[in-house]
Amino acid sequence: MADGTKDTKSSNQMWGGRFASGPDAIMEEINASIGFDKKLFAQDIRGSIAHATMLAHQGIISVDDKDKIVHGLSTILSEIESGNFEFSRQLEDIHMNIEARLAALIGQAAGRLHTARSRNDQVALDFRLWVKEELQKTEAMLTNLIAAFLDRAEEHAESVMPGFTHLQTAQPVTFGHHCMAYVEMFGRDRSRVRHAIEHLDESPIGAAALAGTGYPIDRHMTAKALGFREPTRNSIDTVSDRDFAIEFLSIAAICGMHLSRLAEEIVIWSTPQFGFVRLSDAFSTGSSIMPQKKNPDAAELVRAKTGRINGSLIALLTIMKGLPLAYSKDMQEDKEQVFDAAESLELAIAAMTGMVRDMTVNTQRMKAAAGSGYSTATDLADWLVREAGLPFRDAHHVTGRAVALAESKGCDLAEVPLADLQSINPAITGKVYDVLTVEASVASRKSFGGTAPSEVRKQIAFWRARN
Numbered sequence: 389m390a391d392g393t394k395d396t397k398s399s400n401q402m403w404g405g406r407f408a409s410g411p412d413a414i415m416e417e418i419n420a421s422i423g424f425d426k427k428l429f430a431q432d433i434r435g436s437i438a439h440a441t442m443l444a445h446q447g448i449i450s451v452d453d454k455d456k457i458v459h460g461l462s463t464i465l466s467e468i469e470s471g472n473f474e475f476s477r478q479l480e481d482i483h484m485n486i487e488a489r490l491a492a493l494i495g496q497a498a499g500r501l502h503t504a505r506s507r508n509d510q511v512a513l514d515f516r517l518w519v520k521e522e523l524q525k526t527e528a529m530l531t532n533l534i535a536a537f538l539d540r541a542e543e544h545a546e547s548v549m550p551g552f553t554h555l556q557t558a559q560p561v562t563f564g565h566h567c568m569a570y571v572e573m574f575g576r577d578r579s580r581v582r583h584a585i586e587h588l589d590e591s592p593i594g595a596a597a598l599a600g601t602g603y604p605i606d607r608h609m610t611a612k613a614l615g616f617r618e619p620t621r622n623s624i625d626t627v628s629d630r631d632f633a634i635e636f637l638s639i640a641a642i643c644g645m646h647l648s649r650l651a652e653e654i655v656i657w658s659t660p661q662f663g664f665v666r667l668s669d670a671f672s673t674g675s676s677i678m679p680q681k682k683n684p685d686a687a688e689l690v691r692a693k694t695g696r697i698n699g700s701l702i703a704l705l706t707i708m709k710g711l712p713l714a715y716s717k718d719m720q721e722d723k724e725q726v727f728d729a730a731e732s733l734e735l736a737i738a739a740m741t742g743m744v745r746d747m748t749v750n751t752q753r754m755k756a757a758a759g760s761g762y763s764t765a766t767d768l769a770d771w772l773v774r775e776a777g778l779p780f781r782d783a784h785h786v787t788g789r790a791v792a793l794a795e796s797k798g799c800d801l802a803e804v805p806l807a808d809l810q811s812i813n814p815a816i817t818g819k820v821y822d823v824l825t826v827e828a829s830v831a832s833r834k835s836f837g838g839t840a841p842s843e844v845r846k847q848i849a850f851w852r853a854r855n
Contacts, residue, residue, distance in 0.1 A: 420477045420480050420481070421480065421481045421482075421720050421723070422475050422476070422477055422479065422480060422481055422482060422485060423477075424723055424724050424727060425481050425482045425511075425514075425723055426468075426475055426482050426485070427518070427723075427727060428482050428511075428514040428515065428518055428723075429465070429468050429482055429486070430465065431513070431514040431515075431517040431518050431521075432482050432483060432486055432510070432514045433461045433462075433464060433465045433486065434517065434614065435510065435513045435514060435517065435593055435614065436457070436461055436486070436501055436510075437457075437458050437461055437462075438593070438610045438613040438614050439501070439504075439505060439593055439610060440453075440454045440457040440458060440461075440500075440501055441454060441458070441613065442605060442606055442609045442610045442613070443500070443503055443504065443603075443605070445606065445609065446603075446604055446605060446606055447604075448503055448504065448603050448604070448605070449500045449503060452497075453497040453500050456494040456497040456498075457490070457494065457497060457498065457500070457501050459494070460490045460493040460494040460497075460498065461486070461490060463493060464486055464489050464490060464493070467489075473485075473489070476488070481507075481511075482514070483507055483510055483511065483514075487501070487502070503603065504594070504596065504601040504603040504605050505593060505594065505596055505601075506595075506596045506597040506598075506627075508595070508596070508597050508598065508627040508714070508715045509592045509593050509594065509595040509596055509597075509623075509626060509627055510593070512592035512593075512595070512626060512627055512629070513591065513592045513593045513614070515630075515632075515633065515722070515723065515726075516588055516590075516591075516592060516632055517614065519588060519632055519633060519636050519726065520585060520588055520589070522636065522726075522730045523581050523584055523585050523588075523636060523639075524585065525734070526581050526639075526640075526643075526730075526733065526734070526737070527578055527581045527582065527585075529734065529737045529738065529741070530574050530577055530578040530581065530643070530737065531578065531855060532741055533574055533737055533740060533741045533744070534571050534574050534575060534578070534851065534855050535855060536741050536744040536745045537567045537568070537570050537571045537574070537744060538567075538571060538848055538851055538852055538855065539745070540563075540564070540567045540744060540745075540749070541563075541564040541565075541567035541568050541571065541844065541848050542564065542845070542848050543564070544562065544563035544564040544567065544749060544751070545562060545564035545565075545841045545844045545845050545848070546562060546564070546830075546841045547562055547563040547564065547749065547751045547754060547755070548560050548561075548562055548563075548751075548754065548755045548758045548826045548827060548830055549561060549562065549563045549566060549664065549754035549755070549757065549758050550754070550757045550758045550760065550763060551566070551763075551839070557757070557758075557760055557763050558763065559763050559764075559766055559829065560758040560759070560763050560764065560826040560829045560830050560839075561758075561830060561833075561839040562830055562839050562841060562844060563749060563751070563754060564841070564844045564848075565830075565838075565839040565843075565844050568844060568847050568848065568851075570646070570650055571847075571851055573646040574643070574646060575851070577639065577642060577643040577646060580639045580642065580643075581639055584632070584635045584636060584639055586617075587631070587632065587635060588631075588632035588635070589616050589617040589618075590611070590616055590617060590618055590619060590620045590621075591607065591610055591611035591614055591616040591618070591619045591620065592619075592620050592626045592627070593607070593610050593611075593614070593619075594607035594610060594619060595620060595623035595626035595627055596623065597627065597714075597715070598623055598624050598627050598628075598713075598714040598715065599623055599624075600623040607619035624713050624714045625713075627714050627715045628711070628713045628714040628715055628716075628719075630704065630708055630719060630722050633704060633722050633725075633726050634701070634704055634705060634708065636726060636729075636730075637697070637700055637701040637704055637725065637726065637729055638701060640697045640700075640701070640729045640730070640732075640733045641694075641697050641698050641701045641729075643733065643737075644693065644694035644697040644698070644732070644733060644736060645694060647690050647693075647694065647736045647737065647740055648690065648691045648694040650690075650740060651687040651688065651690040651691040651740070652687075652691060654667070654684055654687040654743060654747070655684050655687050655688060655691070658682075658684050658687075662753075662757070663750055663753045664749070664750055664753055664754050664757070665747045665748065665749055665750065666682075666747065666748040666750065667682070667684055667686070667687070667743060667746070667747050668743075668746035668747065668748075670742065670746060671684070671685075671686035671687070671739065671742060671743045671746060671747075686739045686742075686743060687739075687740075687743060689735075689736075689739070690735075690736045690739055690740055693732040693733070693735060693736045694736070696728065696729070696732050697729045697732050697733060700725035700726065700728055700729040701725075701729070703721075703725050704721075704722055704725045704726070707719070707721050707722065707725075708722075755826065758826040759800060759802075759825075759826050762791045762794060762795075762800070762801055763826065763829070764801055764802070764823070764824045764825070764826065764828075764829050765787050765788075765790075765791050765801065766787075767823045767824060767828070767829045767832065768783075768787045768790060768801060768820065768823070768824065769783040769784050769786075769787040770783075770823070770832075771819075771820050771823045772786055772787065772813070772815070772816070775815075775817070775819065775820075776813070776815035776816070777815075778813075778815070786812055786813045789812045790804065790809060790812055793808055793809075793812065800824075801824050802821060802824035802825060806818055806820075806821075
């Protein structure tokens with residue numbers, strides 16, 4: 389103001405309406421992570437109990453202080469689980485919230501808990517534990533999804549459907565064989581999950597801020613207590629590593645892609661134009677204006693969740709790509725991405741498992757579609773090679789002429805008169821009609837991993853033994 393008096397209202401406007409108190413409010417808002425990292429409370433308490441137990445075992449703190457710490461932490465765990473714990477933004481994060489409450493409960497002994505550790509290795513431990521548990525949950529959910537597909541594959545090992553390339557009818561396959569394709573995909577996803585668990589199965593606690601500690605700690609003891617294979621081997625890498633989180637997001641993105649492809653097929657198959665499957669009411673919705681509609685909303689949302697998961701992966705890769713060693717505050721932004729992706733993946737797998745188990749398969753509609761588009765043309769070419777001795781390229785040419793003839797007559801290959809086929813190549817005999825049905829086509833594909841029902845059942849047996 390002209391008289392030199394500070395205009396508080398005008399000054400505060402530069403910070404925006406939410407930050408009425410100026411830069412201090414902005415710093416509190418950008419620095420606090422308790423809004424999301426409180427999800428790590430169980431892992432934080434578990435890690436602190438293991439750390440305190442090790443400190444007492446090594447004679448670094450007294451057994452009496454350890455007992456007070458463990459009792460206090462157990463009390464806090466009960467308070468949080470029952471909803472009676474008051475989280476404070478002023479205390480920034482889950483670690484400081486728990487530490488402050490522990491001090492209020494047990495007094496001076498609480499201050500000994502942080503001996504020989506830093507928030508850097510503490511958060512690395514909490515996050516690893518959480519991701520490990522989430523991977524184990526994902527592994528179990530994928531096992532259930534695979535089991536659902538195995539059941540449907542066994543049920544439909546002989547149910548004929550069109551196989552597609554370019555979304556155009558290519559060759560007949562069985563619905564069981566198609567289901568087993570997803571078993572292979574989700575089986576690889578589960579293998580990636582298991583490998584990721586193995587990769588992160590190292591305990592960070594004891595790395596301290598970045599250089600380790602001078603206290604005579606036993607990191608192997610805490611690793612064992614927390615269910616890790618061994619401690620990490622480099623303290624700098626320990627506090628600056630988020631590979632395990634990025635690997636989780638990578639796996640989630642690949643699995644989400646598989647789920648999205650399946651969701652897209654379900655959306656297509658459930659249209660009246662295809663009519664291959666019908667979703668149960670549990671995974672569909674109606675239209676607000678068109679009473680005849682039954683929308684595959686669950687499948688569409690699975691498809692959309694994949695975009696969120698992909699975004700989380702790119703976000704964390706971008707956060708980490710320019711950080712020098714060791715810890716930087718940027719890494720606080722890792723957790724929301726992982727938490728969101730984990731929730732999206734869990735929902736998507738659960739929804740897809742439900743859809744696969746509940747959907748009704750229209751085998752008659754699939755069989756009718758399987759014979760469209762001259763899908764047995766390759767069988768005719770193969771017959772000409774086997775029975776007439778033609779080179780495959782010549783057989784391919786003859787078959788193309790036969791398809792053109794069938795198109796001109798407006799009929800299927802199996803309906804073209806023998807005389808007309810012989811006008812194209814006189815070596816064709818009446819036996820050719822034995823291979824021009826969709827059932828004969830799929831039955832003949834007995835190569836390992838092929839669509840013949842006998843091969844499908846072999847693969848089902850293989851997967852049931854390993855699932």
